[in-house]
Amino acid sequence: MKVQKIYVENKPYPLYILIDDEFKVVDKVMKYIKFLDNTGKAPNTIKAYAYHLKLYFEYLKQIGKEPDRVSFEDISNFVGWLGSPTGQVNVYHIAPQEAIRAETTVNVIINAVMSFYDYLERLGVFDGTSTFYNETRSPKTYKSFLYHATKNKAQKRNIFKLKVKKKLIKVLSQEQIKTLLIACNNKRDKIILMLLYEGGLRIGEVLGLRHEDVVTWDNQIKIVHRDYNVNEAFAKSKRERVVDVSKQLMSLYTDYIIYEYDDEVGGDYVFINLRGPNYGEPLRYHSVLDLFMRLEKKTGIIVTPHMLRHTHATELIRNGWDAAYVQKRLGHANVQTTINTYVHLSNDDMKGKYQEYLQRSENRSE
The missing domain is CATH 1.10.443.10 (Intergrase catalytic core)
Structure with missing residues (x-):
């Protein structure tokens, strides 16, 4: 599999298509890329989606499946395949292994695959995306300004999305x-x-x-x-x-x-x-x-x-x-x-606030 950059007449920027091992264009992906471009997706987004789908089609080749014949279990195994150190299907390690891709990276790839299948379902060539999502009636965190207008409507949530460990972002000091x-x-x-x-x-x-x-x-x-x-x-x-x-x-x-x-x-x-x-x-x-x-x-x-x-x-x-x-x-x-x-609190932030608290306590006791 190979992602190929191409230039289209009247397009000032390049597009990206997927080529199989026989150097033939993967037609479903090409049409999907055209759909992304027609709906105004950024060129960098289209490029990223092409590379994500390349991984997915490499996986499909390993399991011997066509994209419109996959099951819920196949997508589930693909999530494991993305994090597997060997990249092999149905290979399990007794000893703990470090994943080759972070949870956030896996989620981005899976989102691209889910978007691809949403497109295929709208074309009428795939009929199984309902099993890829859970339905929830209310968001757990942020409520938008117009939340009251849609709060009773079911919302789709990607069932394959991995839980990401919350990490403090890394920042530099003024000296650095x-x-x-x-x-x-x-x-x-x-x-x-x-x-x-x-x-x-x-x-x-x-x-x-x-x-x-x-x-x-x-x-x-x-x-x-x-x-x-x-x-x-x-x-x-x-x-x-x-x-x-x-x-x-x-x-x-x-x-x-x-x-x-x-x-x-x-x-x-x-x-x-x-x-x-x-x-x-x-x-x-x-x-x-x-x-x-x-x-x-x-x-x-x-x-x-x-x-x-x-x-x-x-x-x-x-x-x-x-x-x-x-x-x-x-x-x-x-x-x-x-x-x-x-809007996060680092250990230094917490330490500084505690020092302020101690200082105020000392001032009150004097």
């Missing part, structure tokens, strides 16, 4: 941020780090920036969704937003344009390759990942692009920002996502 910035070899890399940390941008949003998105006179960055970028970096949301940044960041951007950026080859992309065979071309994801690997090796600080975004959001919450403001700044579609992800 400073160390990483000092370790950067050029102004371009420093701006990338500052946009991720100070602006809370996603890496796709950073790489997709054009010069017209940078409002230097008002210290603002516009996050604009575009259907196509040469470096295949896309903004996750189609909703445009504006992020305020510091004068220091804008000053660094101006220096970068003056001293490092080549106007003749750079075009309108903000971040380009400054050397090598790809000189002047827009920076791609793998180049940023290489940058973070170099920084980790140089400083000993374990860091990822998203960790800088997490750090920014956590600092805003700790400084008293309302979750609705943080949601808008980060570009979350739902404020509950912001609350679930960032």
Whole structure:
């Protein structure tokens, strides 16, 4: 099985299809991908779904089943197959084994498969998705503004969804941020780090920036969704937003344009390759990942692009920002996502509050 990138006439961005071992297009997946594209799914989402379905079809090949002939048990075994260290069906280990995929990763893959089967059922070629879901009458956690209008209606819940252990997100200290910035070899890399940390941008949003998105006179960055970028970096949301940044960041951007950026080859992309065979071309994801690997090796600080975004959001919450403001700044579609992800208490938070409690108690006793 292979995921193949293709370019379609009148489409400014690539699509992804699944090729079987005989180099034939898997027709059901191709039609499903076309459906995702027609309904406005982001190119990165379509790419991810194609790779998730590749895993599923590899599993189907192992068990000798066609996608429209699977049973409840087959999907259940697929969940186990995804977490199996051997990747084999019906292989059980006596000793505990570390899963090759985290629960969150398995859930994302299963969601893609469930979406695929929902599509097949709507086409009338599959008739078993009802066994893949439980029905519940009321959500256990967040109740939306219009909850009263739908509270008596049954809601579908994926029965194969694994329980995910709640983990505190990893953030960096101010000292670590400073160390990483000092370790950067050029102004371009420093701006990338500052946009991720100070602006809370996603890496796709950073790489997709054009010069017209940078409002230097008002210290603002516009996050604009575009259907196509040469470096295949896309903004996750189609909703445009504006992020305020510091004068220091804008000053660094101006220096970068003056001293490092080549106007003749750079075009309108903000971040380009400054050397090598790809000189002047827009920076791609793998180049940023290489940058973070170099920084980790140089400083000993374990860091990822998203960790800088997490750090920014956590600092805003700790400084008293309302979750609705943080949601808008980060570009979350739902404020509950912001609350679930960032409104958390670390051990240091608990320790600090307890120290405040002790201090107040001592003051009262004096």
